[in-house]
Amino acid sequence: MKRYDVIIIGSGSAASQAATILRDAGKEIAIIENWTFGGTCPQRGCDPKKMLAEGAELLARAERMRELGVEGSLSLDWSSFKKRIDEYRFSIPTSKTQHWNEMNIDLYQGEPHFIDKDSIVIDGHELSAPQFLIATGQTPRPLDIPGGEHAITSDDVFDLESLPKSIHIVGAGYIAFEFAHIFRRFGSEVTLLIRSRALKAFDPNVVHRLVEESKHIGITVRHDVEPTRIDGNILTLSDDSTLEGVVLNATGRIPSIERLHLDTAGVETDHDGVHVNGYLQTSNPNIYAAGDVASSPNPALTPFAGQEGRIAALNMLHGNTRALPERPAPTIVFTTPPIAKVGLTVEEAEAEGIDFEVKETDMSHFLTYSRINDATAYTKVLLSADDYVIGAHVIGHHAPELINLFSFIIQNKLSHQHVKHLEVAYPTAASDLTYLI
Numbered sequence: 001m002k003r004y005d006v007i008i009i010g011s012g013s014a015a016s017q018a019a020t021i022l023r024d025a026g027k028e029i030a031i032i033e034n035w036t037f038g039g040t041c042p043q044r045g046c047d048p049k050k051m052l053a054e055g056a057e058l059l060a061r062a063e064r065m066r067e068l069g070v071e072g073s074l075s076l077d078w079s080s081f082k083k084r085i086d087e088y089r090f091s092i093p094t095s096k097t098q099h100w101n102e103m104n105i106d107l108y109q110g111e112p113h114f115i116d117k118d119s120i121v122i123d124g125h126e127l128s129a130p131q132f133l134i135a136t137g138q139t140p141r142p143l144d145i146p147g148g149e150h151a152i153t154s155d156d157v158f159d160l161e162s163l164p165k166s167i168h169i170v171g172a173g174y175i176a177f178e179f180a181h182i183f184r185r186f187g188s189e190v191t192l193l194i195r196s197r198a199l200k201a202f203d204p205n206v207v208h209r210l211v212e213e214s215k216h217i218g219i220t221v222r223h224d225v226e227p228t229r230i231d232g233n234i235l236t237l238s239d240d241s242t243l244e245g246v247v248l249n250a251t252g253r254i255p256s257i258e259r260l261h262l263d264t265a266g267v268e269t270d271h272d273g274v275h276v277n278g279y280l281q282t283s284n285p286n287i288y289a290a291g292d293v294a295s296s297p298n299p300a301l302t303p304f305a306g307q308e309g310r311i312a313a314l315n316m317l318h319g320n321t322r323a324l325p326e327r328p329a330p331t332i333v334f335t336t337p338p339i340a341k342v343g344l345t346v347e348e349a350e351a352e353g354i355d356f357e358v359k360e361t362d363m364s365h366f367l368t369y370s371r372i373n374d375a376t377a378y379t380k381v382l383l384s385a386d387d388y389v390i391g392a393h394v395i396g397h398h399a400p401e402l403i404n405l406f407s408f409i410i411q412n413k414l415s416h417q418h419v420k421h422l423e424v425a426y427p428t429a430a431s432d433l434t435y436l437i
């Protein structure tokens, strides 16, 4: 039996950050991965998605500026984008394994499961360690209708050799909206099948504008029907009508814990993931969990997976000394236009009984947006009674960078007065900040 100081299961952002800290502290470690090394974000998540979204945004921007004099036709070629994405995503396992080999970390590829509280078996090899980190992320939720297995998931999108003529997307979260806009801008016919409130973690006024813009660019948005079965490339709906084309299952992601036999190791779980305390320690004190798989208060986003990997590693080294910080989570849906939020929504602030006021601004007439003909630009900012930003919600071309600024303002507790006197370059989206709060 091979022994290590720490065994990390999973090789994404959480695992990667933890491995560096544990190895730098002199720990003998192993990383186990049951797919290709490197995790979701660079291989089938944020990074390849953003490469497609950049194309979609460029086309959207050119379209918007037609009235201002942009001429000629512009189109997006799926195969060329895919070629570039493949070059990038297929390089990840090699660069990751090279890096970890240089750090003298042992790597195992296969399906591990616990056989007791400090040992696992992987492909017939028994490995043991006094400490483990579970960092196995999430996986697409199966689509629970007859023939649901014929639907593709976001994992499969990057394997599509050609652009689907029609794509029908089930779900109304990040993945549904991002891919609806990407496929529409590339030229597919797109249907969005929405069961309940769209993007429910986001501000309703912002989401309303996004849904209207989705319809405006030709996405068919349907709230009236549900998918009932899939036969090959035929999707049957609850009103007995059918749609032909590719079905994308975007109904959410579930923790990847199924085959680990965590109960054998005394690790409690539920449908949200591995139970952890504020130090990311599980119900077995020698086992920690970090990233998307951990049912911590953090959203399932890359920066938080990395942060949790670092915190778990430090607590594994030094005892439970680092609690998860309470930080506002900036997050963006990369649609065309993008939407973004940080801090509290109105619903959350009301539920917490906070005394606050709301400032809504239609920014479309600001020169920053009228010069690019962006008619959707809008912000909603929540200000506490003592004049601090506690939440910001944005739609518009500049939403991603604006939300990072709002995040900086909230995290550094800059008051309204501070923000009014910030020196920023003009003419930029940041130079409008003073009018938004």
Ligand SMILES: Cc1cc2nc3c(=O)[nH]c(=O)nc-3n(C[C@H](O)[C@H](O)[C@H](O)COP(=O)(O)OP(=O)(O)OC[C@H]3O[C@@H](n4cnc5c(N)ncnc54)[C@H](O)[C@@H]3O)c2cc1C
Pocket: 009, 010, 011, 012, 013, 014, 015, 032, 033, 034, 035, 036, 037, 038, 039, 040, 041, 044, 045, 046, 047, 049, 110, 111, 112, 135, 136, 137, 138, 154, 175, 256, 257, 259, 260, 290, 291, 292, 293, 300, 301, 302, 303, 305
């Ligand atoms: C399409 C898509 C787009 C996204 N876009 C964004 C974005 O724009 N911004 C953002 O912040 N976040 C985005 N995310 C979320 C982001 O990818 C995740 O939050 C992040 O990758 C989580 O990191 P992690 O280390 O917790 O898990 P992962 O990166 O998922 O790594 C877990 C690893 O564990 C492996 N594994 C699973 N089960 C086992 C097992 N039993 N044994 C061994 N190994 C196992 C997996 O194969 C995987 O390699 C996106 C996600 C998706 C799916």
Ligand SMILES: NC(=O)c1ccc[n+]([C@@H]2O[C@H](COP(=O)([O-])OP(=O)(O)OC[C@H]3O[C@@H](n4cnc5c(N)ncnc54)[C@H](O)[C@@H]3O)[C@@H](O)[C@H]2O)c1
Pocket: 144, 170, 171, 172, 173, 174, 175, 176, 178, 193, 194, 195, 196, 197, 198, 199, 200, 250, 251, 252, 253, 299, 300, 301, 331, 332, 333, 334
């Ligand atoms: N830009 C980003 O940062 C980004 C992009 C993609 C994914 N992510 C991360 O990945 C996570 C997963 O994304 P996601 O879009 O898969 O999940 P999600 O939780 O954002 O959305 C799932 C959607 O599916 C709907 N749904 C669930 N079951 C359904 C059913 N049976 N029929 C119809 N609709 C159903 C839900 O109501 C919801 O609208 C996100 O929560 C986020 O943390 C982030």
